Amino acid sequence: MPGCSLPVRQPCAIRHPTCLAAGSDGFLTKELIYEKNHSQPPSTDSTLFSVTPEADTETLLANASETLNSAREMANMLAFDLEGPQRSLVLAIHQLVEIGGLLVDQALEKVAPV
Known part of the structure; x- marks a missing residue:
């Protein structure tokens, strides 16, 4: 091939x-x-990623939290490799991801308290 x-x-x-x-x-x-x-004809559906409609709210929030944690960690690591305005931009992205993570974690706590 x-x-x-x-x-x-x-x-x-x-x-x-x-x-x-x-x-x-x-x-x-x-x-x-x-x-x-x-062996199958190409899909006419333009959806690349999807979320199963059967997923419960706790599962969705837990996965969103993990995704945001990963993005936060990547931004944190990248910020140390940059200087000047690029570093400031990555740190701002890091802060936005952190805020999003806090919101998702709070929603997860309300849905499924630990």
Whole structure:
């Protein structure tokens, strides 16, 4: 397969159903991956990411909190690599993410007190 960077056989540690169906040895092959990804017509849906409608409020808030914590940490690490106006901008983004995190954590506490 031109341009494919996968090894000929790739072990799957998670044991997805697709991997198990690959011959019940838990390995994917380039051919199986190509077939799975190219056998269906392209989607006309422009949605790249979505959230399952069945997710409860506590789960949504917990995931939002973790996402904001990750963004805060990335901004914090990046700020130390920059100087001047760029550093100030990243620190401002860090502060906005921190405020968003506090709001989400407060909402999570109201929905599911610890």
